[in-house]
Amino acid sequence: EDQVTQSPEALRLQEGESSSLNCSYTVSGLRGLFWYRQDPGKGPEFLFTLYSAGEEKEKERLKATLTKKESFLHITAPKPEDSATYLCAPLNTDKLIFGTGTRLQVFP
Amino acid sequence: EPEVTQTPSHQVTQMGQEVILRCVPISNHLYFYWYRQILGQKVEFLVSFYNNEISEKSEIFDDQFSVERPDGSNFTLKIRSTKLEDSAMYFCASSVLVEFTGELFFGEGSRLTVL
Numbered sequence: 001e002d003q004v005t006q007s008p009e010a011l012r013l014q015e016g017e018s019s020s021l022n023c024s025y026t027v028s029g030l031r032g033l034f035w036y037r038q039d040p041g042k043g044p045e046f047l048f049t050l051y052s053a054g055e056e057k058e059k060e061r062l063k064a065t066l067t068k069k070e071s072f073l074h075i076t077a078p079k080p081e082d083s084a085t086y087l088c089a090p091l092n093t094d095k096l097i098f099g100t101g102t103r104l105q106v107f108p
Numbered sequence: 109e110p111e112v113t114q115t116p117s118h119q120v121t122q123m124g125q126e127v128i129l130r131c132v133p134i135s136n137h138l139y140f141y142w143y144r145q146i147l148g149q150k151v152e153f154l155v156s157f158y159n160n161e162i163s164e165k166s167e168i169f170d171d172q173f174s175v176e177r178p179d180g181s182n183f184t185l186k187i188r189s190t191k192l193e194d195s196a197m198y199f200c201a202s203s204v205l206v207e208f209t210g211e212l213f214f215g216e217g218s219r220l221t222v223l
Contacts, residue, residue: 034212036214043112043199043214043215043217044151044199045214046211046212049211087150087151089151094139094156094163094164095166096151096153096212098153099150100150101150
């Protein structure tokens with residue numbers, strides 16, 4: 001059975017305090033891994049796609065990396081506007097399998 | 109910037125009533141999806157739709173659910189006889205081709221409350 005686990009469930013950071021979010025997965029027929037950001041009451045907003053182990057993608061203060069069983073989302077010097085829930089979603093055939101997310105709060 | 113639009117933003121219905129949620133995907137997209145998110149839980153896949161037919165569906169998508177693309181722009185999700193447990197946020201999404209563009213665009217969601 002396909003499984004996606006994200007940790008931690010919640011993370012509180014001071015502005016400028018870097019950290020990493022983890023996504024571990026067991027998915028058959030993996031075709032890629034997506035990261036999304038979700039603000040309260042909104043739909044998921046695309047951040048990155050990673051296709052192969054060793055791949056890295058960057059966007060502003062975010063960097064996503066991928067291994068065979070895990071993906072990490074590194075947040076460098078976060079700002080309060082980075083506060084959101086970050087969702088990891090491996091792609092199996094043509095559907096995304098979402099994790100429960102990491103709820104990030106960044107305080108000034 | 110093109111976007112996926114969903115209506116209504118919030119619908120309240122009585123148990124047993126039929127509900128239709130509407131979505132207008134991005135115009136050049138070929139793949140369409142419905143996902144749902146029960147409050148406080150993860151986003152769950154319901155169904156994918158390509159070339160005017162369902163390409164995959166989850167166990168949640170039982171006989172009470174149906175999807176349709178009635179014209180060239182709308183994509184609808186119908187729930188025939190709503191249950192309390194159908195209360196959730198329903199997200200429509202579309203993509204040109206998920207694997208190669210790497211982006212699935214989501215709408216803002218339709219919140220369904222079943223009383």
